Amino acid sequence: MKKDKLSLDKIQAEIARNLTDAVTSREHPFRLMVIGTIGMQAANLRTVVLRAFQADRFLLTFYTDIRSQKINELQNNPNLTCLFWDQERQIQIKIVGKTEIEHNTQHTQSIWKNMHIGAKKAYLTLSAPSSIQNTVSNNLPENLLTIDEKLLDDQYFCMVHCEIKRMEWLQLGRSAHIRAEFQKNEFGQWKGHWLVP
Numbered sequence: 034m035k036k037d038k039l040s041l042d043k044i045q046a047e048i049a050r051n052l053t054d055a056v057t058s059r060e061h062p063f064r065l066m067v068i069g070t071i072g073m074q075a076a077n078l079r080t081v082v083l084r085a086f087q088a089d090r091f092l093l094t095f096y097t098d099i100r101s102q103k104i105n106e107l108q109n110n111p112n113l114t115c116l117f118w119d120q121e122r123q124i125q126i127k128i129v130g131k132t133e134i135e136h137n138t139q140h141t142q143s144i145w146k147n148m149h150i151g152a153k154k155a156y157l158t159l160s161a162p163s164s165i166q167n168t169v170s171n172n173l174p175e176n177l178l179t180i181d182e183k184l185l186d187d188q189y190f191c192m193v194h195c196e197i198k199r200m201e202w203l204q205l206g207r208s209a210h211i212r213a214e215f216q217k218n219e220f221g222q223w224k225g226h227w228l229v230p
């Protein structure tokens with residue numbers, strides 16, 4: 034974004050446009066995000082795929098296994114931080130929001146039905162993610178390739194929706210860096226301000 038044409042409204046719209054594009058474009062640098070949850074001793078970070086973004090509600094979604102550590106942590110503290118980095122355009126976006134876990138609903142079932150078998154494998158391990166095992170193994174059921182795909186169980190598949198409450202945009206530039214923050218108030222209105230980079 035050119036500096037002379039910059040406004041807070043434009044940056045906010047740019048965040049929404051980028052997240053919208055990232056859902057459908059495999060190559061988009063914001064398709065992968067690092068998410069942070071609050072652990073017992075420290076923040077816990079990991080990479081996930083951005084699966085949906087509703088621009089009107091500023092709501093983003095990722096998929097995961099209901100048995101995973103991140104779900105335990107979100108059940109204890111629903112606040113989530115998401116970090117995006119675009120190396121080419123030198124843009125970092127940081128998002129903080131409140132999550133809701135969607136599990137075993139018509140929506141999760143219909144997504145599961147249309148999911149490719151390769152993607153389904155991520156939610157079919159016999160033991161919970163992070164379980165210790167004695168050998169190197171994908172921990173998938175042995176009959177996975179012969180079993181009728183329609184019979185694969187979606188019991189561990191869930192979606193995490195994050196309602197964005199705060200967003201921060203940082204754009205590195207040769208002459209100057211630009212940093213802006215947006216916060217949603219209790220009435221759902223966004224207010225932005227510039228920050229010292």
Ligand SMILES: Cc1cc2nc3c(=O)[nH]c(=O)nc-3n(C[C@H](O)[C@H](O)[C@H](O)COP(=O)(O)O)c2cc1C
Pocket residue numbers: 065077078079080081082083095096097098101102103104162163
């Ligand atoms: C490129 C990449 C994409 C990933 N996408 C997801 C994802 O969409 N959902 C997910 O649960 N884990 C995904 N993972 C695995 C997580 O980073 C993490 O290792 C796993 O979910 C266990 O996290 P937890 O134990 O902190 O819950 C991905 C890993 C990589 C490297």
